[in-house]
Amino acid sequence: MKKWLLHTFLACWACHFASAEPYAIVVHGGAGADPAQMEPEEIEGVKARIQSVLQQGLSDLKAGRSALRVVEEAVRSLEDDPWFNAGQGAALNSEGEAELDAAIMDGSNLRCGAVADVRRTRNPISLARWVMEKTPHVLLVGPGADRFAQQSGLEMVEPEYFITERARRALRKKQGTVGCVALDIRGHLAAATSTGGLTNKRPGRVGDSPIIGAGTFADDRSCAVSCTGVGEEFIRHQVAGQISQRIRLTHVTLPESVRQTFADGLPDDVGGVIAVNRKGEWVMHFNTPGMSRGAADSAGHFEVAIGK
């Protein structure tokens, strides 16, 4: 067989094989909001955005894009959407400023990047990826992180860009952290989370979102996880990391690991998680009245919901 012919044959075979592999995307737009107390306009806005993010992600995964790229793109879209507490529309701290946190992790090699207390970088999740790709570090915080974004040519904005009238009025306690986990057709997992943190938080407070192992974790050997809720509890109980460790160390299923982790000392009404594994199994679990969320996969499942 001529060499080019062999290559072509192998490529086609790989392509055929790949297209049979499962893929999945799961998204959250924050736990804590009770749909019974949301305006209809908000419910529709949130659900429509999650649906569109899922559709885009599903189509990208089907086309062979990496889970890493898909979770970054999904979270970027949600950062740019003022409905969610991440990027534009973020919750404001006690001095009326937006301070943004984000993290991303590649389950195929445990590489990860995170930023906290960012104030001028339009898309913190892309800065987190930049930290992962372009530095030997995992976590950059504060003015040093914004400066790195600027030096790297990422899009910078004035601090006012993030502040919406809605966040300023703080109509409700915003807990709408956003996150995404995905499985790609090569069998790799990735997770991404982005947030403005707690409304009226003390300046400099950092929650679980940018903490690898607390609010964000991905490991091809177990699962990819993104959390939302009372960050301090998710740090203390290392929720994302614990879900992964239980699978690796005790070989429980993904849903069982999530259940055990929540039962292991996490308070009631604390928040929720989304997770996916290499088989394409996914979980959306929360112990709050609601969690904005959606999941879609290669088996044809597609759902978007807020309440229980």
Next chain:
Amino acid sequence: MKKWLLHTFLACWACHFASAEPYAIVVHGGAGADPAQMEPEEIEGVKARIQSVLQQGLSDLKAGRSALRVVEEAVRSLEDDPWFNAGQGAALNSEGEAELDAAIMDGSNLRCGAVADVRRTRNPISLARWVMEKTPHVLLVGPGADRFAQQSGLEMVEPEYFITERARRALRKKQGTVGCVALDIRGHLAAATSTGGLTNKRPGRVGDSPIIGAGTFADDRSCAVSCTGVGEEFIRHQVAGQISQRIRLTHVTLPESVRQTFADGLPDDVGGVIAVNRKGEWVMHFNTPGMSRGAADSAGHFEVAIGK
């Protein structure tokens, strides 16, 4: 029996009972330094300070002080000592500034506090404890953390206070993060870690020390851990949390859990850990040429070492 007599009897009995309970303290002054490349003056200085911290801690534990208080005091002493890369004498970032990180955790209730990118608080470990005790938060970073220290009445210093001639010359790559874990006579565990981070780091870079579950963790149900080394790897592999989880989930011994965690993908020459459990068993493990360290316990063990 008269009431005061009963009280006295009970107190004495408690005292007698308590003194039979094991207690232990383990300290590190950083992994990475090769004793073969240290000046004799430095070796003596480091060992003498660790010895004195152990003696003080042991005596405090014997007197019934809490593990939490003992680890805070031990780390404060090391922060105030310019030999170590924490507090005064910290490594400087690429702009010649000291940026300090610290975390503390109480194993009896999983409460924890941490600070990162602090520049004006003399003792970051005490600020971490203050975050734990006085706020609903776990992690404060940057100017917001320093401002909180000032509002709380903690001792503030000029940024120059931290900078020693030795750190400025950066005679060697300082990796002398400091940490302490302890078991008190009530059976409670605590862990504390403090660092200036990597020499010449990018401003805003945060390593594993202030990340609960990465460089610092304590849980009465498993062990207390403090890490030192290449922070990014300790975050990625959630070293402190993983050591705890392996004990809780698979019931291995503390030394075996440390061994398995290091064998589970951690690179060579990456750093070390100290750990203690409720039985008073302790571990000092590292895969670097040396780790400044010491351990002392109620069974009469007392050792201080740097090399293998």
